[in-house]
Amino acid sequence: MFLEIDQLSKSFGGLQALDRVSFEVQMGAIQALIGPNGAGKTTCFNLISGVLPPSAGSIRLMGQEISGLPPHQIARLGLARTFQNIQLFGGMTVLENVLVGQHIHLHGGLVATLCNLPDIRRQEQRAKTFVRELLDFVGLADKETWSADSLAYGEQRRLEIARALALQPRLLLLDEPAAGMNPRETEDLMALIAAIQERDITVLLIEHDMNLVMNISKRIVVFDQGRVIAQGPPRAIRQNPQVIEAYLGKEEDEDDV
Secondary structure (H helix, E strand, C coil): CCEEEEEEEEEECCEEEEEEEEEEECCCCEEEEECCCCCCHHHHHHHHCCCCCCCEEEEEECCEECCCCCHHHHHHCCEEECCCCCCCCCCCEHHHHHHHCCHHHCCCCHHHHHCCCHHHHHHHHHHHHHHHHHHHHCCCHHHCCCEHHHCCHHHHHHHHHHHHHCCCCCEEEEECCCCCCCHHHHHHHHHHHHHHHHCCCEEEEECCCHHHHHHHCCEEEEEECCEEEEEECHHHHHCCHHHHHHHHCHHHHHHCC
């Protein structure tokens, strides 16, 4: 299995944020985590990406145990993520923001960098070529010289995704990528996520937009109060009485799903 979460737990003092959570993600899939606010979804992402250490349990990526590793080591193993609150370098250009994501693939010592040796220049040129391809992929090719904070909200979301893709991940974690987007931006995001999957990148996302979740996810894991209460394909989740009661609600189930 590509990603295996086994009996994962996290406590903050007396608060049990995650309680023996287990699920799997198949290679090449688009999979979603859903549930009420405070259910533990983002905590789970923070444990997978190394932002927080787990209190107990196991996280295996492509068969390798990664629980407790620092974020930079996990990134080198092929994992990248975005955050619920957009985290860009506002004073830097669009191109520079995405170049930051290429840093783990650039190799050269301090002396070589300071002397601007030919190999360093070649690496930088390759990085810029790759980043410009990513900007074209996310629809920002014509704005590479713009400052990141001058972009529209939906464009900032796409820029953050481009920066994560610059890490050249095998697994991409998206934390509420559609939050704050209008319907047209959400449709464009759905197309972008599908295109990311076509690049042989596995996608695990947290999202509250049920139309997006049900239309692009192969499998859904439902959290409530730090536990997994259901998991399965969209049709099964949509009809699960426990999920309807805990999260979807009858009105939302009928109108939005």
